[in-house]
Amino acid sequence: MTGTPLSADALTAYLSRLWSTSVAIEGLARIPGGASRETYRFDAHADGETHRLILRRDPGGSLIDTESETEFRAYQSAAGVVPVPRAVALERDGAELERPFFIMERVEGGEVASPFTRAPFGEHGERLGDAFFTALGRLAALDPAGTPLAAHLDAPAPDRAWEVALDYWEAVLDEDEAQPMPVVRAAIRLLRREPPPPAQKIAIVHGDYRSGNVMHDGAGGMLAMFDWEMAHLGDPLEDLGWALDPIWDHFEPGSVCGMTSRARALDTWQAASGLAVDPDAMRWWSLFNAVKGRAIWTSAFAEFVADGRTDPVLGISGWYTARRQDAIIAAQLEDWR
Secondary structure, three states: OOOOOOOHHHHHHHHHHHHOOOEEEEEEEEEOOOOOOEEEEEEEEEOOEEEEEEEEEOOOOOOOOOOHHHHHHHHHHHOOOOOOOOEEEEEOOOHHHOOOEEEEEOOOOOEEOOOOOOOOOHHHHHHHHHHHHHHHHHHHHOOOOOOHHHHHOOOOOOOOHHHHHHHHHHHHHHHHOOOOOHHHHHHHHHHHHOOOOOOOOOEEEOOOOOHHHEEEOOOOOEEEEOOOOOOEEEOOHHHHHHHHOHHHOOOOOOEEOOOEEHHHHHHHHHHHHOOOOOHHHHHHHHHHHHHHHHHHHHHHHHHHHHOOOOOHHHHHHHHHHHHHHHHHHHHHHHHHO
């Protein structure tokens, strides 16, 4: 459950203390959606300036076990590499707002595509795809050493990045599985039996890099990448495999994120990252990401059923999205032979 709604008075008190000045809050409103954070938009007026801000607060219960500091440090680390909002403030203990939260600047003037929309980017898809996969490649190229995220999280060894990732998502399935999932379990057995080559490098992994998390300007320009709550250190092919998953094709078979072709996406990513895509490694990470997706849809539906959530997307996750992901896994298992 999400707990007590955010109080404008408490937010005013917090920012007034943080900035050591009088602050007036205007337009505080909850943004619908989001499985792991409560998200609010508001304007803060202080010393003659207007700050357009977003606040992300930990709920009383969370679909995905993440912490505000991880997401905040990811925004700090990605700044200047991937288009992201500027991180403003982090409170680990909640201060006046009772639960951990962070604040970032609000990016405006763009739009975010629904995953249920066909061809959302129109004739500008290829241009946006180039920007989208170039930014992801730059993230893969970034040396995480010395970044705020690397100071906050442990990094796996290159030959264990796959195992750490698979262990995590298998544990999610173990906890939230409501009925047997033989196709998914067969995929997990195969992934363990035939591990990928070691990571070429350990990089910052966004964890949910897809079309539904990018704000664009409607003309092929990428304005911001959001939702870094699953950020971690790992094999950069994890992010690439997630973006390439057919679940994000916007009902355009063969399209990557409703933007571009798989071949062009791979070429763009390799040029920006300076890394090569090993076919065996990519095959492993593609199947892994299909399993990861199935774990997320399973948790979403468990949250919908057990905790009385009313977001229809969570309900659809346990029905349509889960079934579609099962079909993707089955097709990849068949191709593996």
